[in-house]
Amino acid sequence: MLTVSARENTSTLPCGYKVDGTPGQIEAIRQVIDLFSLNKDQLTKIIAQFVDEMGKGLDHDGATVAMIPSFVPGKPTGKETGTYLALDLGGTNLRVCKVVLLGDGKYDIHQRKYVVSETLKRGKMHDLCDFIAECVGAFLSEQHTSTDSERLKLGFTFSFPIFQTSMNRGVLKQWTKGFACSGAVGKDAALMLQEALHKKHINVDIVAIVNDTVGTLMAHAYQEPDTMMGVIMGTGANISYCEKIANITKWKQQDHGSAEEMAINMECGAFDCERRVLPVTVYDQRIDRQSLNVHEQQHEKMIAGMYLGEITRQIMLDMIDRRLLFGGRSSSELNRQWSFDTAYMSTIEKDTSAKLLDTGHILESIMNIPSTALADRQMVKIITTCVGRRAARLHACGLAGVMTQTRKLDTACTIAVDGSLFEFYPNFEKNIMDALVEIYGPKMKDNVKFALSRDGSGLGAAVVAMMAHKHTQK
Numbered sequence: 001m002l003t004v005s006a007r008e009n010t011s012t013l014p015c016g017y018k019v020d021g022t023p024g025q026i027e028a029i030r031q032v033i034d035l036f037s038l039n040k041d042q043l044t045k046i047i048a049q050f051v052d053e054m055g056k057g058l059d060h061d062g063a064t065v066a067m068i069p070s071f072v073p074g075k076p077t078g079k080e081t082g083t084y085l086a087l088d089l090g091g092t093n094l095r096v097c098k099v100v101l102l103g104d105g106k107y108d109i110h111q112r113k114y115v116v117s118e119t120l121k122r123g124k125m126h127d128l129c130d131f132i133a134e135c136v137g138a139f140l141s142e143q144h145t146s147t148d149s150e151r152l153k154l155g156f157t158f159s160f161p162i163f164q165t166s167m168n169r170g171v172l173k174q175w176t177k178g179f180a181c182s183g184a185v186g187k188d189a190a191l192m193l194q195e196a197l198h199k200k201h202i203n204v205d206i207v208a209i210v211n212d213t214v215g216t217l218m219a220h221a222y223q224e225p226d227t228m229m230g231v232i233m234g235t236g237a238n239i240s241y242c243e244k245i246a247n248i249t250k251w252k253q254q255d256h257g258s259a260e261e262m263a264i265n266m267e268c269g270a271f272d273c274e275r276r277v278l279p280v281t282v283y284d285q286r287i288d289r290q291s292l293n294v295h296e297q298q299h300e301k302m303i304a305g306m307y308l309g310e311i312t313r314q315i316m317l318d319m320i321d322r323r324l325l326f327g328g329r330s331s332s333e334l335n336r337q338w339s340f341d342t343a344y345m346s347t348i349e350k351d352t353s354a355k356l357l358d359t360g361h362i363l364e365s366i367m368n369i370p371s372t373a374l375a376d377r378q379m380v381k382i383i384t385t386c387v388g389r390r391a392a393r394l395h396a397c398g399l400a401g402v403m404t405q406t407r408k409l410d411t412a413c414t415i416a417v418d419g420s421l422f423e424f425y426p427n428f429e430k431n432i433m434d435a436l437v438e439i440y441g442p443k444m445k446d447n448v449k450f451a452l453s454r455d456g457s458g459l460g461a462a463v464v465a466m467m468a469h470k471h472t473q474k
């Protein structure tokens, strides 16, 4: 443990961090900085473990990093055309989309969002499926789309770990991201939804069940066929990438035509559940213990938008209890689990005013802390930065693992990304790139291209539906 003498002042904190506070506050914040830092050696070790776990997942079922084959051979060329429906379940909302693929990488998309209530998220799977089917019905009538003469083909983005058994069949392994519907684990999610659609006489065929990462990869590949990875940095976190079919040693199917590659949904949120290399802190332990999926998704719980605000809240509560923050006072808002939204962290990170006024606004007006001193606000900003930076660096490890596995460390590599962290969190992409440069040198800046792929789950599911449909017609 570091010791700080009473005479030590603000200038001793690393990385230009500044706290106009007491030695006790400075020492506490220094410990947080230390706890949430990841040096090059740690990053390298995590990447090596990542590659190792990827190998196990490609070799056999039941590995920690599941490495689920998407069953979609190859990638789109961008020339494909047709009208498809897409459904996106797995983030904050349910989205229903009608996508017209126009060829030349162009498309038209009409979509509608529906809120999935917390009650539905934790109720019965049958009720959730009925709700989804109702939304599809409402959307189709709104779009004046009749399914009387021709059955529409639908790509179902279901962003949870599944045992996929064909393009449109997948048995749910476990829920993640705060969903916990009963009667779903061990059942085929696509089949259950298909039955609900059928019951309501909605003539739609689910031709593909798609992970959002695979959707993101395919959506971007429709416009840029060289795309290598599809990544979600949002409520949850996960990666898909194109793997040589010859390397998927557990893959025994022969049904992939002439394609040499297949997108793999890694489900790498589960990485290192055994906690061999991840620097799990006491705060991470608390998050895990209070979660709906204890001992699962360890990596995701340290890097995804759903959890970052909660980690920050846990650190703040700890400091309050030690009378180092807000004069030892909390509020009922701050005491409530999940109350500190990750979006607040984005605002705090953006706040560069001398008095940290926006930070003060979040703490006092939204979280109802009676009053904050400048040192409090500075401490909260540093905590936020540390949690956000660690998340970005741990994301970098996953990406580096895939680049190592696919031998893309020395060549151009286009990574399509969707998700609010990537889109809105200040410096997220920069922090990822800084970590990659730290490990592999400046060539990474030339080789790696990140592309925001906003329509990942909508366009991507439609593209996969099109590919699945074409494949079955062969």
Ligand code: GLC
Residues within 6 Å of the ligand: 090, 158, 159, 160, 161, 176, 177, 211, 212, 213, 232, 235, 236, 237, 238, 239, 267, 269, 300
């Ligand atoms: C969770 C899900 C995974 C999804 C990711 C991003 O990790 O298990 O399937 O891709 O969240 O939404």
